[in-house]
Amino acid sequence: MIRLMRTKLTILAALLVFSPYLFSQKDSAPSGPAPMALAVIKIIDEHYLRAQANPLWNLAKEKILAGDYHNPAEAFQGIQTQLAILEDSELNLLNSVEMAATQREALGEKIGIGLPDFAIDRNIDSGEARVVTPVVGSPAMQAGIEPRDVIASINGKGTNDMTHEQIMHALRAGPAHLVIHRGDQRMQVTLQPSAEKLRAVEFFVRPARKEKIGYIRIAQFTPDVAAAVKNAISNLEQSGVAAYVLDLRNNPGGFLNAAREVAGIFATGTLGYKRSPDNKREPVDATGKPLTDKPLAILINGGTASAAEFVASGLQGLHRAILVGTKTYGRGRAQIFFPLGDDYGLQVPSVELLTLTGKGFKDTGIAPGLDVLQSLLPEKDLGSVRDRQFVRAETELEKAKPQQ
Incomplete structure (x- = not known):
């Protein structure tokens, strides 16, 4: 094993x-x-x-x-x-x-309660666990948990007295009773884990006022996500779409190569940079060959993190996409895994992520070109007329023309 x-x-x-x-x-x-x-x-x-x-x-x-x-x-x-x-x-x-548990979450093998390892960090002031984002369609999202919610306790134990590993064990172990703080609000939820596999990519055609819009939502950058997006593009092209909306809201990130491949489906060039502890800066490029040059809007919000916000920033910096929504989470670091023999390993934040202009975005996030406030919607309403951010993106895309 x-x-x-x-x-x-x-x-x-x-x-x-x-x-x-x-x-x-x-x-x-x-x-x-x-x-x-x-x-x-x-x-x-x-x-x-x-x-x-x-x-x-x-x-x-x-x-x-x-x-x-x-x-x-x-x-x-x-x-x-x-x-x-x-x-x-x-x-x-x-x-x-x-x-092994962290690996399964990164691969999207099952949703669980919808709060995987990379969707949890710490509240700087209180030391309590804080949600980066719940997984789209997960029990956590269905219960109303939002990005930056503070998890004050799990099964009666305060998270400020727990290590990160203890927090993750409690969230993975089975039904989890959480006390959530959101500003002055306090709520309690009990989450039952789901054995369902993560649906990393969803797509459909949205008839707009003038032209058809291809909607693609990426829940997480799993290893096979680029192939799924290519399949989505192929199907949407056959349907005669005139433009695309790429929904990266509540996407906590994923595999770097997968994110680069997805970016490469829409553009070529450097997306940004990564800086190591010795201050060396290396470019991170989109990979592969673009499959479409049609107008593109990317939806982002406070749950868009890590690889997702990096891709959004890169495609905006390349003047390939407009960003619609609200500022991203701002998780601008990446980690290297070092095995310590067979039974232990060390994860170390070793890379700072930078935009095309050379700016870091940890704790500050990436701002959209078009700021559109919206509460979290149930999964069934994403990409619908009830989705204000999508509707605004749709309006902007109808003004645009394909690149020459």
Whole structure:
């Protein structure tokens, strides 16, 4: 089982997960207690974006080195405890069970309650868990959970006293009773997990006032999403659409290569940049050959994060698309996965994401060209006349003409 899991992680490595996970296969480090501690320190020193800026890292490092670990399990617990004081929900030491669960969520193998690992971060002020976005159509979205909602407690336990791994275990374990804070509002929901596989891509033809509009919604950038979008384009072209709406609302991100391929279906060129801890900047280009040059609008909102906001920003920067909706979440970092033997692994935020103009967007997000406020809609209303953001995009597209 572990061997199969590591094989799948290698596949993830080749694809570069980016949402917020950027998995990259590195040489496996020894899994003994002392070697594990030394390996974790070396990796963080060399690859953690905030190793120099976070004053708590030196303190955590000293305590990790001073730990009296008799076996790998003790080392895992001790190191995990020290990393928790850094208060960075994107820096995680995982065991094999947690690695497998995170992998399943990245692949979209099942929806669960709709709050996967990369859809949860921390409220900076309170230390409580915060929702990046619920998965579209999931129990969490159906219950009314919204981006930036604070999860105050899970099954009666306050999340400010839980590590990220403990939070994820509680959300994955089965029915979860959540106390949610949204500003001054307080609500309670009980979520039953769904075994349904994520529907990464949905599409249909929307008859507009003048021309047909092709609507494509991407829930998450899973490895096969580009093929699904190509299939959608082929079907929509046969239906005679004159323009496209790409819906990236409440999309928490996904695989980098998949996101680049999707962008490449609509445009060529550099989408933005990634900057490593040593300040080196590398371009990130769209890949493949464009299948359409018809007018394009992209819908974004506060649940559009990571790879999704990067793609939206890139296509806007290339003057290929107009952005309609509200400002994105602002999760402008990606991570590298480092295996530590067979049973443990370390996720480290190692890449800062930049727009075409060289600006980071962590915590600030990407602003739309056309700001249209709208409450979250049930899945059945997305892309309908009840969808104000879609209707505004439709209006703008009817003014546009295909590129020459």
